[in-house]
Amino acid sequence: MALFDTLSGLLGAGAQTALANYGLNEARAAGQEVQQSLGGIANQFQQQMQFKPYTVTTGTGTSAATGEGTTSTLSPELQALVAQLTGAAGGMFGQAGQPIDQRAAALTGQLEAAASPSRERERLALEERLLGQGRLGVQTSMFGGTPEQLAMSKAVEEQRMGNALMGRQQAMGEQLQDYNIGAGLFGQSFLPQQMMSQQLQGATPFAELAVRGQQQGAVTGANLQTAGAEARMQSEQQANALRQIYLQQALQGLMAPTYGVTNGQVTTGNSIFQGALGGLAGLFGGGQ
Amino acid sequence: MAQQLQNITIAAPGFYGLNTQDSPVDQPPRFASRALNCVVDQYGRIGSRKGYEYITTSSTPLAAAGLSAIYEYTKKADGTQVVLSAGNNLILRGTTTLTDATPVAYSISANNWKIVELNEHVFFFQRGYEPLMYSEHLDVVQAMSSHSHALGTPPQANEALAAFGKVFVADFTTDKHTVYWSDTLDGAIWTGGATGSLDVDTVWPRGNDEIVALAQHNNFLVIFGRRSILLYQGAGTPSSMTLYDTIDGVGCVARDSVQNTGTDVLFLSENGVMSLGRVIQEKSSPMRDISKNVRNDITTLIESETSYSRSAYSAEEAMYLISFPTRGYVYCFDMRGVLEDGSHRTTLWDTIAPKCFHVRRNGTLLMGHANGITQYTGYQDNGSAYSMEYYSNPLAFGNATLLKFLKKLAFTIIGGSGAVVNMQWAFDYRANYSSRAYTLASGETAEYNVAQFNIDEYTTGVIVTRPATTTGGSGYVATIGLTSSINGASVSIQQIDILALMGRLI
Numbered sequence: 001m002a003l004f005d006t007l008s009g010l011l012g013a014g015a016q017t018a019l020a021n022y023g024l025n026e027a028r029a030a031g032q033e034v035q036q037s038l039g040g041i042a043n044q045f046q047q048q049m050q051f052k053p054y055t056v057t058t059g060t061g062t063s064a065a066t067g068e069g070t071t072s073t074l075s076p077e078l079q080a081l082v083a084q085l086t087g088a089a090g091g092m093f094g095q096a097g098q099p100i101d102q103r104a105a106a107l108t109g110q111l112e113a114a115a116s117p118s119r120e121r122e123r124l125a126l127e128e129r130l131l132g133q134g135r136l137g138v139q140t141s142m143f144g145g146t147p148e149q150l151a152m153s154k155a156v157e158e159q160r161m162g163n164a165l166m167g168r169q170q171a172m173g174e175q176l177q178d179y180n181i182g183a184g185l186f187g188q189s190f191l192p193q194q195m196m197s198q199q200l201q202g203a204t205p206f207a208e209l210a211v212r213g214q215q216q217g218a219v220t221g222a223n224l225q226t227a228g229a230e231a232r233m234q235s236e237q238q239a240n241a242l243r244q245i246y247l248q249q250a251l252q253g254l255m256a257p258t259y260g261v262t263n264g265q266v267t268t269g270n271s272i273f274q275g276a277l278g279g280l281a282g283l284f285g286g287g288q
Numbered sequence: 289m290a291q292q293l294q295n296i297t298i299a300a301p302g303f304y305g306l307n308t309q310d311s312p313v314d315q316p317p318r319f320a321s322r323a324l325n326c327v328v329d330q331y332g333r334i335g336s337r338k339g340y341e342y343i344t345t346s347s348t349p350l351a352a353a354g355l356s357a358i359y360e361y362t363k364k365a366d367g368t369q370v371v372l373s374a375g376n377n378l379i380l381r382g383t384t385t386l387t388d389a390t391p392v393a394y395s396i397s398a399n400n401w402k403i404v405e406l407n408e409h410v411f412f413f414q415r416g417y418e419p420l421m422y423s424e425h426l427d428v429v430q431a432m433s434s435h436s437h438a439l440g441t442p443p444q445a446n447e448a449l450a451a452f453g454k455v456f457v458a459d460f461t462t463d464k465h466t467v468y469w470s471d472t473l474d475g476a477i478w479t480g481g482a483t484g485s486l487d488v489d490t491v492w493p494r495g496n497d498e499i500v501a502l503a504q505h506n507n508f509l510v511i512f513g514r515r516s517i518l519l520y521q522g523a524g525t526p527s528s529m530t531l532y533d534t535i536d537g538v539g540c541v542a543r544d545s546v547q548n549t550g551t552d553v554l555f556l557s558e559n560g561v562m563s564l565g566r567v568i569q570e571k572s573s574p575m576r577d578i579s580k581n582v583r584n585d586i587t588t589l590i591e592s593e594t595s596y597s598r599s600a601y602s603a604e605e606a607m608y609l610i611s612f613p614t615r616g617y618v619y620c621f622d623m624r625g626v627l628e629d630g631s632h633r634t635t636l637w638d639t640i641a642p643k644c645f646h647v648r649r650n651g652t653l654l655m656g657h658a659n660g661i662t663q664y665t666g667y668q669d670n671g672s673a674y675s676m677e678y679y680s681n682p683l684a685f686g687n688a689t690l691l692k693f694l695k696k697l698a699f700t701i702i703g704g705s706g707a708v709v710n711m712q713w714a715f716d717y718r719a720n721y722s723s724r725a726y727t728l729a730s731g732e733t734a735e736y737n738v739a740q741f742n743i744d745e746y747t748t749g750v751i752v753t754r755p756a757t758t759t760g761g762s763g764y765v766a767t768i769g770l771t772s773s774i775n776g777a778s779v780s781i782q783q784i785d786i787l788a789l790m791g792r793l794i
Binding site: 030057085131132133135136137139140141142146147148 | 296337340465466479480482483484485486487488489490491516526527529530531534
């Protein structure tokens with residue numbers, strides 16, 4: 001009995017240990033499987049979540065969004081227009097940047113040239129009048145020539161001063177106008193690019209939708225797979241637990257005494273394992 | 289058959305003055321072919337001119353070189369006169385005693401000064417010389433640049449005119465077409481202010497001329513060229529004065545011939561003595577001159593004149609005188625009236641020979657002679673007798689085809705007082721006059737320089753003499769003359785009566 005019991009005890013303890021190890025191994029294997037499954041899901045998600053380049057092509061040109069950024073390429077017509085606009089803007093800025101005196105002098109010269117014929121006619125008329133009056137040769141300390149000549153000279157000088165002032169004002173106005181035109185042209189030269197940007201920006205929501213769908217799909221898939229992995233892990237754990245219970249119960253069944261009814265009484269007998277061991281012991285001479 | 293004697297009366301013979309231009313036969317007898325040292329007096333008679341007397345008694349600086357210019361300035365402060373004159377390359381001062389008033393270190397070698405007065409200053413201009421000026425406040429003659437308020441470069445002009453409150457000058461050595469004017473009321477200022485100039489080179493009607501003289505007339509500035517005249521209006525403001533008119537073909541040839549009579553301007557042109565008033569009125573008509581009756585005589589004198597003609601207008605004597613010093617002639621134009629042809633009565637003086645004239649403020653006519661200032665007065669030339677001559681034009685007595693036999697000749701002569709007159713006649717344009725002398729009645733007819741205090745006088749005794757003579761000879765035309773030596777008394781011819789017998793026809 002003692003040996004039997006001892007051996008039975010040892011075997012029972014060993015079975016329980018083996019059962020425990022089995023359950024441990026099962027749980028570890030299930031975790032590794034889940035880890036591997038999640039890793040796969042992560043890889044899948046990473047691939048699915050990765051930016052997908054896209055291009056937008058309109059009449060303005062083609063815009064491409066890549067992982068490194070965006071590139072826009074205007075249509076040749078617009079490129080030529082942009083070049084024209086920037087060139088014209090450069091010219092305007094160049095004109096606007098000219099010294100004001102130079103421009104004013106040029107404009108004053110034009111005004112003087114415009115006034116010159118009438119001035120010459122008036123001068124000749126005065127000369128004729130003075131000649132008719134016999135006063136062409138008048139020189140005076142007060143007026144230089146005649147009072148009329150002085151008046152005309154004053155008028156001419158006033159006109160020249162007015163022309164100079166007008167020329168300067170006109171030059172300033174033209175300078176401002178050149179600047180404004182240049183600025184306008186320069187601003188217009190960016191319009192195609194702005195349009196390109198806008199078209200890229202306009203296409204971005206659609207790309208985001210796609211990405212969002214992908215992301216959503218990926219997240220959903222990941223969630224599902226995670227949930228699946230968790231469910232598997234739970235099922236594995238349940239299965240493992242059930243297996244543990246089963247094995248525990250099996251082991252307990254082996255170790256539990258047998259009950260019989262004898263004569264209406266319950267009798268307790270050796271466990272199966274004890275029975276098995278007893279048999280073995282009997283075989284090998286062991287007895288009690 | 290003998291004809292009846294005809295009495296032909298020539299009243300106021302020579303009253304029209306000289307006429308050497310028209311055909312002598314048909315001329316009215318009131319014209320004279322010769323009127324030497326005569327004037328037309330206030331009664332319309334031809335008579336002897338006055339003589340001259342020296343006012344100057346001491347003329348050492350002049351050295352008998354003669355005065356070529358005289359000017360009398362009346363001081364505004366006290367009304368006294370300062371008589372300035374020029375001669376012997378000096379500026380002289382005074383009347384009875386001439387003193388040298390030439391500025392120190394001012395060298396003169398010519399005496400053709402034009403003297404004008406403006407605002408208490410007297411200015412002397414002569415071509416090529418800095419102007420001189422006498423100022424009342426300094427009472428000295430000095431070079432213009434030395435004067436206290438002189439300004440600018442004094443113009444070395446030959447002609448000057450004080451008018452319109454300015455001094456106008458012209459005729460420079462190298463510029464004979466520009467008129468310069470001074471500042472207002474200051475003839476010593478020639479820069480700044482209201483000074484100025486007018487170049488008339490483009491104004492001459494013939495394209496080219498040279499300024500000889502300037503004048504003011506009818507508020508016009510008159511610019512005399514040698515062959516044209518320019519009239520500017522509004523010269524009070526020269527900077528805006530305008531040409532009013534140009535007169536072509538008539539100009540002035542003698543700077544000092546220009547005289548303003550108040551209503552007219554007389555000047556000597558190439559064609560004789562002209563009236564600017566008439567010229568203005570008749571600019572579109574054939575030109576007429578006041579000396580047209582002696583036109584050729586005067587133009588000959590103009591051509592031969594090598595010195596400077598001077599002139600004078602005497603309102604007192606009502607005459608315009610113009611001298612021709614080279615020949616010693618003076619033409620006298622009576623300014624009392626105008627003949628029908630527009631000319632003035634003209635006489636010729638050949639012995640008075642003044643070098644210059646000047647009419648004083650009191651009307652006295654001064655002249656420049658060798659030894660100083662003389663005055664047109666009396667009936668002697670510097671104390672000497674002079675000859676008066678009158679000759680009629682050849683008289684046909686209405687019919688040049690009839691032979692005339694002069695029987696008697698009678699003159700009615702006013703004055704004379706003992707003078708000897710020679711009645712002369714000749715026939716048929718000849719100059720071989722027959723003559724008969726006659727001594728006029730004596731009497732005091734002229735009382736010049738005679739004191740009247742405490743002298744009882746019943747009459748001034750106008751002497752009227754009717755010398756008459758029988759005459760001989762015959763001819764178709766007869767020339768009547770009368771000559772007289774004027775020596776202290778005037779002689780005037782009132783009337784000539786001729787008794788003639790008309791003979792046969794040619």
